[in-house]
Amino acid sequence: MKTISHDELKKIVKSSPMLSVSASRLLQLTSDPDHDLMDVVNLVKTDANLTARVLKLVNSAAFGLINEITSIDRAISYLGERFIVSIALGDCVGKVFEKKLVGYEAAAGDLWKHDLRTAIAAREVVVQGEMEISPDLAFTAGLLHDIGKALISDYLKDSAPEAIELITSHDSVDYLDAEEKLIGFDHTQAGFELAKAWQLPEKLAEVIRYHHSPAEASEAFRPLVYAVHLGDNIAMMGGFGTGSDSMRYRLDANYTDYITLTPNTLASIMLTVDSEFDKLEQSVASTGEDKG
Amino acid sequence: MGQVILGVGDYGASNNPTDDVKTFALGSCVSVILLDPKTKTVGMAHVALPDSSINKAKAAEKPGYFADTAIPALLAEMTKYGCHKKGKGMVVKLCGGANVMDTNDTFQIGKRNALAIKKILWAHGMGAIAEDLGENFSRTVTISVGAGQVTLSSPGRPNWQL
Numbered sequence: 001m002k003t004i005s006h007d008e009l010k011k012i013v014k015s016s017p018m019l020s021v022s023a024s025r026l027l028q029l030t031s032d033p034d035h036d037l038m039d040v041v042n043l044v045k046t047d048a049n050l051t052a053r054v055l056k057l058v059n060s061a062a063f064g065l066i067n068e069i070t071s072i073d074r075a076i077s078y079l080g081e082r083f084i085v086s087i088a089l090g091d092c093v094g095k096v097f098e099k100k101l102v103g104y105e106a107a108a109g110d111l112w113k114h115d116l117r118t119a120i121a122a123r124e125v126v127v128q129g130e131m132e133i134s135p136d137l138a139f140t141a142g143l144l145h146d147i148g149k150a151l152i153s154d155y156l157k158d159s160a161p162e163a164i165e166l167i168t169s170h171d172s173v174d175y176l177d178a179e180e181k182l183i184g185f186d187h188t189q190a191g192f193e194l195a196k197a198w199q200l201p202e203k204l205a206e207v208i209r210y211h212h213s214p215a216e217a218s219e220a221f222r223p224l225v226y227a228v229h230l231g232d233n234i235a236m237m238g239g240f241g242t243g244s245d246s247m248r249y250r251l252d253a254n255y256t257d258y259i260t261l262t263p264n265t266l267a268s269i270m271l272t273v274d275s276e277f278d279k280l281e282q283s284v285a286s287t288g289e290d291k292g
Numbered sequence: 293m294g295q296v297i298l299g300v301g302d303y304g305a306s307n308n309p310t311d312d313v314k315t316f317a318l319g320s321c322v323s324v325i326l327l328d329p330k331t332k333t334v335g336m337a338h339v340a341l342p343d344s345s346i347n348k349a350k351a352a353e354k355p356g357y358f359a360d361t362a363i364p365a366l367l368a369e370m371t372k373y374g375c376h377k378k379g380k381g382m383v384v385k386l387c388g389g390a391n392v393m394d395t396n397d398t399f400q401i402g403k404r405n406a407l408a409i410k411k412i413l414w415a416h417g418m419g420a421i422a423e424d425l426g427e428n429f430s431r432t433v434t435i436s437v438g439a440g441q442v443t444l445s446s447p448g449r450p451n452w453q454l
Contacts, residue, residue, distance in 0.1 A: 244448030
């Protein structure tokens, strides 16, 4: 199988959809621990299209409100920033998330579902695992963690059986290693390149790069990276992976340095992911008629 | 040909020989399959967690979600097809219950699901004659009701029978 050179990867990144100005600013803003909801409101107000989408969502059947919400301030405080980030990303780079991952034998839409489940699970890990980081930031990081798969999937082509053979024969320690052996890059390295092109905040770029090896992340961002690491594993355990690579990664059990989880808390997180996912998927999809 | 598709926490049965009973991507969930040769009925539950005591409301709404509530619910469902209420004469098969690699005890939900299910089956005097449990890959299960054949699949692997 032909490996991808670093220059080729840069070309692939260049030809990918780019973030809209408001999505980019929204990610910058919400990654800053000092922001408040009014900052989000003011930003959304500068984008008429996004404002319309938020109002449409809050008044959609999924929320079942009796009285229509017409003010964007109220809509955003009702929904919370994770819904706003989901809509903004879906609008400009929905094509990346909806892509059929041929190289992983996954259907169109599987990546988005996996990302949503990871996002909800990472948020719940922060809340129920008694962490001191922003639950909404963990959600956003969870949404973005696997963008690299959309980039390299076409280049992996029909290599899924080969990747699995590499793992079962112990020539590769996990699916990341198999990806690198097959095409010269794994999905976290590819995603990191896209993160740079998208000028994502450093902490989100590190989540993308190290979500399978959280101990390698900068110390300041490590709790966030561990939260997404667990969220990703929880999504796969719940049956929402992205095809051939599902469950074929290593759990870093040193998460216990940052996160307190009992088997019962984990079970409770899995239950919440199931119920929240249905709600969120329905509502975000209901406004997403032009999502690619 | 019809398909009875069961999602996470669902259970169901069919005695229509042209039906398939199917569940997608088990992950750490376990599929409990009951085949009744006498009535030619196939039943299945897609169990997500071992113990309903963590959320009684969820167990009441979706008994198939937990090992301890799923098996009684599935047996009761199958009596509608003339099956024995305690599962007498039924063939039991189990699959799923995968774990991620290098998992620690807390994350071994797949293993805990399988153990809880076996314990409850024993309490009913039942035991699995075939199982494909554990390891680290996700399984999709299709059972043809007419032939009683259980087929497993996983992306990137050829299909296999249980």
